[in-house]
Amino acid sequence: MSVLVFVELDEGTLKASSLEAVYYGSKVAEKLNTSVTAIALGEASQDALAQAGRFGAQKVLHASNAQLNEGNTVAYASAVAEAANQEGSTVIVLAKSSLGDAMAARLAGKLKAGLAANVIDLPDLSNGFRVKRSIYTGKAFAYTELTADKKILAIKKNTLTPEESDATAPVETFQPTLNEADFGTIKVTNVEKATGDVLLPEADLVVSAGRGLKGPENWGIVEDLAQALGAATACSKPVSDLDWRPHHEHVGQTGIKVSPNLYIACGISGAIQHLAGVNSSKVIVVINKDPEAPFFKSADYGIVGDVFDVLPRLTKAVKEGV
Amino acid sequence: MKILVCVTSVPDTTTKITFTDNNTKLNKAGVQFITGPYDDYALSRAVELKEQTGGTVTVLNVGEADAEPVIRKCLAIGADDAIRVNADPTDAYFVAEQIAAIAKENQYDLIMMGRETIDYNGGQVHGIVGEMLGIPSISPVMKLAISGNTAQITREIEGGKEELEANLPLVLGCQEPIADWKIPNMRGIMSARTKPLKVVEPTGTDKLTQVASYELPAPRGACKMIPADEAETLIKLLRTEAKVL
Ligand SMILES: Cc1cc2nc3c(=O)[nH]c(=O)nc-3n(C[C@H](O)[C@H](O)[C@H](O)COP(=O)(O)OP(=O)(O)OC[C@H]3O[C@@H](n4cnc5c(N)ncnc54)[C@H](O)[C@@H]3O)c2cc1C
Numbered sequence: 001m002s003v004l005v006f007v008e009l010d011e012g013t014l015k016a017s018s019l020e021a022v023y024y025g026s027k028v029a030e031k032l033n034t035s036v037t038a039i040a041l042g043e044a045s046q047d048a049l050a051q052a053g054r055f056g057a058q059k060v061l062h063a064s065n066a067q068l069n070e071g072n073t074v075a076y077a078s079a080v081a082e083a084a085n086q087e088g089s090t091v092i093v094l095a096k097s098s099l100g101d102a103m104a105a106r107l108a109g110k111l112k113a114g115l116a117a118n119v120i121d122l123p124d125l126s127n128g129f130r131v132k133r134s135i136y137t138g139k140a141f142a143y144t145e146l147t148a149d150k151k152i153l154a155i156k157k158n159t160l161t162p163e164e165s166d167a168t169a170p171v172e173t174f175q176p177t178l179n180e181a182d183f184g185t186i187k188v189t190n191v192e193k194a195t196g197d198v199l200l201p202e203a204d205l206v207v208s209a210g211r212g213l214k215g216p217e218n219w220g221i222v223e224d225l226a227q228a229l230g231a232a233t234a235c236s237k238p239v240s241d242l243d244w245r246p247h248h249e250h251v252g253q254t255g256i257k258v259s260p261n262l263y264i265a266c267g268i269s270g271a272i273q274h275l276a277g278v279n280s281s282k283v284i285v286v287i288n289k290d291p292e293a294p295f296f297k298s299a300d301y302g303i304v305g306d307v308f309d310v311l312p313r314l315t316k317a318v319k320e321g322v
Numbered sequence: 323m324k325i326l327v328c329v330t331s332v333p334d335t336t337t338k339i340t341f342t343d344n345n346t347k348l349n350k351a352g353v354q355f356i357t358g359p360y361d362d363y364a365l366s367r368a369v370e371l372k373e374q375t376g377g378t379v380t381v382l383n384v385g386e387a388d389a390e391p392v393i394r395k396c397l398a399i400g401a402d403d404a405i406r407v408n409a410d411p412t413d414a415y416f417v418a419e420q421i422a423a424i425a426k427e428n429q430y431d432l433i434m435m436g437r438e439t440i441d442y443n444g445g446q447v448h449g450i451v452g453e454m455l456g457i458p459s460i461s462p463v464m465k466l467a468i469s470g471n472t473a474q475i476t477r478e479i480e481g482g483k484e485e486l487e488a489n490l491p492l493v494l495g496c497q498e499p500i501a502d503w504k505i506p507n508m509r510g511i512m513s514a515r516t517k518p519l520k521v522v523e524p525t526g527t528d529k530l531t532q533v534a535s536y537e538l539p540a541p542r543g544a545c546k547m548i549p550a551d552e553a554e555t556l557i558k559l560l561r562t563e564a565k566v567l
Contacts, residue, residue, distance in 0.1 A: 074458060097480065104446060106452065108446065109450040109454050112415070112530070115446060117442075117446060130534060135442050137440055139339045139538075141536065141537040141539065142537075144531050144533050145531065145533070146530065147532060185458045186488045187487045189485045190484070191483075192482045193482035199480050200480070205566070248483070253359075262560065262564070272335065272338075273335045282566065283564045285556065285560070296545050297545070301546050301559060302547050310550060310553045318557055
């Protein structure tokens with residue numbers, strides 16, 4: 001028995017969500033009285049891999065094959081399943097993400113593992129193996145019993161606050177069996193990715209705006225505040241439907257689900273479908289000129305005011321360090 | 323082209339969720355059930371592809387009898403026939419097993435479904451089905467075109483999108499804006515009544531997870547209002563009181 005954590009590399013470092021997964025995995029291992037191993041696929045520096053040790057991994061498996069630099073989910077799942085078998089891992093932990101989701105599913109199919117997605121707390125082992133997960137897009141929780149021998153947990157951001165130590169973990173080379181056929185199945189022909197910005201699913205701070213901004217030409221005041229705070233930007237569904245903002249910024253029931261420390265909603269009414277995707281944020285701030293906007297009912301701090309007046313003042317206050 | 327579209331029957335997006343029986347069951351009283359919004363996108367694109375290139379669209383639901391109105395609506399939108407696997411769809415692996423079993427019997431070129439259900443939000447079934455069938459699974463798909471045996475796909479990734487090419491057969495988890503939702507018309511609704519809806523019993527009973535109980539989130543405390551002309555105070559409070567900056 002052991003715990004295996006799949007970590008994602010992002011341009012040479014481990015993704016913040018993966019470091020949280022490692023920390024989570026180390027806590028699960030403590031509870032199970034067993035060890036925790038992290039596995040990284042693709043080329044990575046020793047510095048990057050050492051991060052896993054500092055967040056709780058006792059050993060790091062590294063498959064440095066260049067073929068694995070791109071997140072090919074079929075090949076990745078095979079490699080991680082092989083590592084799980086080698087390590088005798090009964091619990092596999094990964095962070096919810098585009099790649100993490102795909103991996104969790106293919107691994108569950110391969111290993112016939114019970115799988116819980118959107119896990120938001122450590123497992124309760126007092127009576128079987130039970131996890132709390134977020135369901136109905138954050139409108140409820142389910143305590144789910146994992147009855148299979150093998151268990152996969154896909155954890156949501158901000159499940160635990162990871163703590164970094166100065167522990168080190170040995171890095172071992174891992175050589176998975178690579179099936180050439182797996183690499184020809186999907187050909188990536190083009191990638192468009194926002195650069196330099198804080199990516200929304202990973203962000204601790206989010207400034208989000210809705211139809212109250214009136215048009216895409218007004219987004220400067222949203223971006224200014226986000227930039228001053230080091231936050232990611234997001235939007236409501238009509239805003240992405242109208243093409244004012246790209247689809248990957250749309251949060252809510254049918255968009256991205258976020259759980260940052262701070263969510264600032266500007267000119268968003270707070271429809272139930274919007275709330276559903278953001279209500280697990282730690283602190284919610286609502287700025288709306290309508291005092292009756294439903295969003296105020298779900299907020300921690302509220303300002304009844306015009307975004308065109310309030311946002312620039314907030315930006316100025318942040319910059320002046322009030 | 324033979325397309326299988328897997329759909330879920332889920333509470334309407336505006337539903338306030340509550341539970342009964344000592345928090346062990348969803349309270350279905352007064353809840354309107356709809357096709358999963360993401361599944362609607364998959365179905366709409368499948369019907370468009372059929373209209374363009376011919377072929378068939380079969381709708382598949384793993385669910386109990388109360389899901390049939392949702393299945394009939396899918397037939398009214400343009401699916402040719404439907405299969406219901408008569409079981410309570412509580413575990414992703416179990417549901418995937420049912421879909422894979424039907425797919426093995428019928429050799430579909432495409433298996434499409436929503437990127438996730440809006441009740442359990444697992445987003446896993448397409449991937450497990452792909453693994454069980456030994457074919458690629460791609461999600462979330464925002465654009466899909468087919469030429470010959472090849473699919474051209476645009477997929478959302480964190481902070482952007484990725485264009486891909488893959489050979490059929492494929493399993494796809496779909497989302498907007500892959501197609502506009504279709505609303506059934508009168509003729510569709512009439513013809514849906516006579517389209518075949520086959521009910522089959524599940525194969526295997528491998529449920530690997532099971533919900534023990536449910537819980538509602540604790541309500542947030544009262545909202546602290548800050549006068550607009552003192553907006554700057556907000557930043558101070560976020561630093562000193564909420565400690566999130
Ligand atoms: C199946 C389904 C799924 C959906 N999924 C989602 C989803 O995932 N995410 C989502 O966001 N929505 C979703 N919706 C849509 C949702 O119901 C709402 O329509 C949407 O959230 C409203 O967006 P909004 O608040 O930006 O716009 P509006 O409802 O138009 O609200 C604009 C707000 O801005 C305020 N305002 C206007 N001018 C100013 C100003 N100058 N200063 C300050 N405030 C101002 C107004 O008072 C108002 O409250 C979904 C709907 C359906 C049917």
